[in-house]
Amino acid sequence: MADKRGVTIRELAQAAGVSIGTVSRALKGQPGLSEQTRAQVMEVAQQLGYDTAKLRTGKPRRMLFLYSRHMGSLASNPFYSYVLHGAETACREAGVPLSLMSVVAGDDVAAQVRRHEADALLGAGYMDPEVMDAVRQCDLPLVLVDHFHPGIRSINDDNLLGGWLATKHLLEGSAQRVAAIFGPLAHYSTSLRAKGFRRALFEAGRLFDPDYEVTLDPALDYREAGRDAMRRLLALPEPPDAVFAYNDSTAMHAIEYCHEQGLRVPDDVRFIGYDDIEAAARFKPPLSTVKMDKEALGQLAARALIEGDTEPNDAWLPVELVVRESSAPAAPPPTPARRPRKQTA
Structure with a gap:
């Protein structure tokens, strides 16, 4: 019997004992799953009355870049401007519109996401538990950048x-x-x-x-x-x-x-x-x-969403030490000149 409330993909994943990404792949017929797992997901979906029309096919129609307001503006924290630019580059190449939304505890995140008509979410930076829960309850494919949450794909530098x-x-x-x-x-x-x-x-x-x-x-x-x-x-x-x-x-x-x-x-x-x-x-x-390659963080996250690759995973990008004048060690004191010894006859 169908659930009168409308079964979410998260509930379906919990009932089947698999990840949200696995459910997504099974319902879309994507490769990378055993036939046993695919059949298991489809059987549970049928039992729960899951509306498969709710699941998008192909790349997202619109992606939403989420940024926490408690970290200040993008102008005051330019790191995330680079991340946003990387995500925008990947979306432009794939023909996927990208919009920006800031969030903070107390916001009606679900209502705002619906207004943006997004069907994929890219969360950038730290989000407190209340905001993180609200984002997850949107029941949309989600990838995190510069943040980590168990069970969600995340991309960070080392x-x-x-x-x-x-x-x-x-x-x-x-x-x-x-x-x-x-x-x-x-x-x-x-x-x-x-x-x-x-x-x-x-x-x-x-x-x-x-x-x-x-x-x-x-x-x-x-x-x-x-x-x-x-x-x-x-x-x-x-x-x-x-x-x-x-x-x-x-x-x-x-x-x-x-x-x-x-x-x-x-x-x-x-x-x-x-x-x-x-x-x-x-x-x-x-x-x-x-x-580190800040734009690559945004590009990789956006491409994962575009390609439907949202299996939980914590990817780390390499880092590199760049030495400039601000950390130059103090010059050692000059060694006093020593008088040459007098030559003896």
Whole structure:
């Protein structure tokens, strides 16, 4: 008997004991499944009265790029502008319209998604549990970028390795007091970068001092939060001589504050950021950073949705250390000239 409420693809997947992606492939007749699994899904769909007309065929008609408003605007957080551009490129090549929607806890996400007439969702960045639940309940193919949730396909860069590379670089430059500035550690990428930071300290035989790891104040404007974090670090009895910032924008805001306090970068404090946004190379001094292909994150996520490849999987893109002037180690003191010994007869 058909469910009067209308059975969702999620309910069908739970009843069949398979993933949403497997259900999607089975109902569309796509390859990659055993005949036994396909038959099992079709049998359960028939038993529950699932309306197969609800399931789209072929590529999506319209894709929706979801971005959490609590992270600020795309202008203040340019990383996601690159991700959006990559997704737009993939959608344009496939002839799929892409629209943008910001979300925050309390929004009627389902109603907004319906207004956009989207049948595929690309979620970019951290979404709190309430928003994540609302997005999942839309019952549409979903891929996450720069975020992770069990049972959902996600695409990230290798944040753990990136945090380790950045910190190891500062330690190898003879820094004695390496500090870090992070955003909320509830964010998937931030937590892994913090883990990489601590691992590099441990491997170098340095004791972890929580005073040297500060988190941006969420009550402050993004720029002011970076400056405030640096102010707190400089107020320590022994201020840091090197700082790893979890993204380039935060690093640049912290450097601005150092300049205002009369400190020289990199002579007094060395810096490295993360993301390699366009402004990093033009900054004064040019900012060292960890680089990844930001547009590729968006392209891969959009292509996965276009191709119907939404099986749960956590893909990691490689990262690369980019060394510029901001992290140059201090020049060693000159070796005093030694007087030649007098020749004896």
